[in-house]
Amino acid sequence: MDVLVLIGRVLFVLLFLGSGFGHIAQRKQMVEYAKFKGVPLAEVAVPASGVLLLAGALSVLLGVWADLGSLLLLVFLVPTAFLMHAFWKETDAEAKQLDMIQFNKDISLAGAALMLFAFFAYVGSDLGLTLTGPLFSLS
Template structure:
């Protein structure tokens, strides 16, 4: 089961590793979108969020405080869902549907990250870890 838990952590974090790299390498393009959503200091926020999801993902894959890493991803996902995918404000049906889909995706991933947190809270040693959970 340890190897399966490790594979699950790797697969789960693949999207965040790619997104984190994107945040840090395409900051200009992403900060334009963040500015359109009225996020303060969009360039700084894009860099910080990229660093957060990249660090949390690497921590989760390596099993370094995996509970803290999972909570970091929950924070990112909930903020992203509510700040960027505000489907309830959209008037165009296609845009509304797209934003709702992205909102639900982020919410679902946040739920999965909460589940990962719960697994490490209940059993501090599932999977192959370098350092056990913090909490």
């Protein structure tokens, strides 16, 4: 089971690693898009969210307080869904459809991150192939 969980962790964080890197490497373009979407303090929010994404993803990937890493990803995903993908505000049918897809993706991934948090916090140190045990305990 340890190997299956490790493979799942790797697959789960690929999206977040790429996105976190993009928030930092393509900061200027992402700040402009965030401003267009009405994100307050976009100049600060974009690089900060990139760091949040990278920290959460690396935590889950490496198994260093993976429960905390899961919560960091959750903290990114929920506000992002509502701020960046507010499909209910769109009037263009194509833009509305794209935002609805992205909103649903973010909410679904938030659910997965919440389940990962519970999994890591409940199983604790019994889960192999991690560098540390969880920071929180649900058992």
